[in-house]
Amino acid sequence: MIPTQPALGRRALAFGGLGLLTLSRTARAAEAWPTRPVTIVAPFTPGGPVDVLARVIAQGIQAAGSQTAVVDNRTGAQGNIGIDAVRRAAPDGNTLLLVPAGNLTINPTLMRDLTFDVARDFAPISLLATAPNVIVCANDLPVRTIPELVAFAKTQRDGLTYASPGVGSQLHLAGELLAQKTDMKMLHVPYRGSSQALTDVVSGNVQLLFTNLPATLAAIRGGQVRALALTTAARAPAAPEIPTLEELGVGGFDITSWYGLLAPKAVPGATQTAIYEAIRNVLHAPATRTALEAQGLTVTDEGLAEFGTRIRRETATWAEVIRSRNIQSGL
Template sequence: MIPAQPALGRRALALGLLALSGRARAADAWPSRPVTIVAPFTPGGPVDVLARVIAQGVQAGGGQPAVVDNRVGAQGNIGIDAVRRAAPDGHTLLLVPAGNLTINPTLMGNLPFVVERDFAPISLLATAPNVIVCANDLPVRSIPELVAYARTQRDGLTYASPGVGSQLHLAGELLAQRTGMPMLHVPYKGSSQALTDVIAGNVQLLFTNLPATLAAIRGGQVRALALTTAARAPAAPEIPTLEELGVGGFDITSWYGLMAPRATPAATQAALFEAIRAVLHAPATRAALEAQGLTVTDEGLAAFGERIRRETETWAEVIRARNIQSGL
């Protein structure tokens, strides 16, 4: 979990927003009234903290109040639906993690929204690498050794994740599918207790965010085996990727994005993207996020929409092939 950050430098953020393109300003003056960013999870978590960073930047440079609305419930779906029903004028926005957009639509069959139909992808905001760690008493030091060892165990290996249907749960299922490695999922309600149990040797593996686990890795409490991302992480360049270790086509990154109601005018969407891009590249914003192991990523509009579509297809295949149930 990312701890709350101190107030960002308003001057730095304002200077960043002054770099908005003249074209975007002329197309649609935004914001023209107060902005609400809906964070569909509890205060203090990564979604909330990131939403407050963005809100403060928007307010500093846009001349309008910007507030975060923690609309909690139903694994984020209450807040998401509230934005679906909001006026499509760019002043009510949604900040969500990957799983709510790319996993839940397949995992949960009764959602009141359809992502592609009801939302416009404004910008990817930040990414965080995922890592596979193991208990120190597990006699392996690499993914090839892990796969070979798992095949000698009658019941396979146990692996923890932050919960059923989470991106990290499905990352474990995808690895099992790609390697033929037998694994039993042990769900938790978050990463902290899962990490504690791996350190204690109660569970053998953990799929988690690198920022949440780096201190334990550095302290020798757990052993890092591989990143699930396509490239190595600047924060831990010594940890190889699954791709490097022979598991091809494996690129799973935790990310957070900003969405608007689908009917938001194209000119307003463009103005939004330029404004948010300026906030993200303000030095104070970048420093606050990078200190937590997040990488600022201003992938916008078409590219962000394509990411959502591609990952939704990937996870739908895994969910169906592994017969994963939400439990709700």
């Protein structure tokens, strides 16, 4: 049995139950996997996107019929405790790790004394889902476009203030990268998550917020904040009226929040492929896709080699931003 979940997790499990006959056929035809009960380590608290995705996948694995699957919310040290637990797990493919982008591409440069090395210790299995990021501003800021924002910032002696969910988060670094590319002066104001940050932008205490579109769409629709641009390469189906930074003249800017699945490095290649194929079928069940998209997540099936390339490319990008902007986490 999968342990009791909060309401969001329970809804996600129901979505993952569709299309499971396809998963069962795939599991029987592939390499013998899983060989024992499966644990998916989600190193963050229940209810968020990492936890929801983990429970969808656990339900799909369990429904294949041969083994149970559970989610282990192994929290602490900004996800690093759970990551290290998977590093030390038996390399049989029955213990998996589900994490957001920053744990794989930012923390290795930003944080000191990590007990793991992503390239050395983990095999990338699949990119699971993505979510667009957006830049919003307070309604009293006299700008409506990114060019207007850049011009206005240069008239302010102290620059502008911008909020993010925390020091070293992908969204913090997105702000630093924008400042670097536009020669715009901005002061980072870190928060513990996006909720309070959004409240302070709505009230005008902070001028800008870099955040996930799903977390902010209701406030944008309600006129509480003004959306200036997406940080992704393409417009978002959920908000097609919001332009991208690329469209507005900030070239080479493509920052997307994403969530991926990994296994211990020594898991055999055939087992890695079997895991990928099984999980791909879970994610591509129509109802699963629809439900995750309703939460602002877009399902993807970017697999082993492509996912590994993405991790390496984004790690290099963020390492340059961290070093050039002298960003330190204190951890």
